[in-house]
Amino acid sequence: QQPVQSPQAVILREGEDAVINCSSSKALYSVHWYRQKHGEAPVFLMILLKGGEQKGHEKISASFNEKKQQSSLYLTASQLSYSGTYFCGTEMAAGSSNTGKLIFGQGTTLQVKP
């Protein structure tokens, strides 16, 4: 039931945009996004709840498509500070044996170059 993230890695130039996808084969209740810089702990970015809402802060936003059980993270006008590994964490909908816990994807490594 681990969600699948794509792409596995992406290299950008400063100012370019990127999209990271997170897909699940199971019905989801929520999707979390975290960023982990090398040698540091993961840091929370945002949570999206069932209902298809889109969230964002500054130039990082995300959407949750309940029908497709997919979430996408959008990074616009990327900055050097965006470099790191992005993880999505999914919580299954009620009725699943995996309700109440976060299952993380394998991560997407993002490198922003000057």
Place this chain on the structure above:
Amino acid sequence: KAGVTQTPRYLIKTRGQQVTLSCSPISGHRSVSWYQQTPGQGLQFLFEYFSETQRNKGNFPGRFSGRQFSNSRSEMNVSTLELGDSALYLCASSLAVTSEQYFGPGTRLTVT
């Protein structure tokens, strides 16, 4: 307020030994989750405790166990260590397991 702390930060053990890792959550957080992070597997959920009760468990063998104390501090124990247990062990605290999680710096365990 103070963040999540984990001790020790680094640990080297020999196969067959056991190890105990400690996690102190953010004050007021009652949920503590543990994850194993390896390069090939990403973040793997171990278990989650809330108010001293284990509410969820991941797909790890019984050698991995944990507990939570009345002050919300949590410990994780791995018995009969195997080489494959070498990993970064992260704990995260939150108000509820599915709300924003705050991760500690992790304990880097090396099994030789």
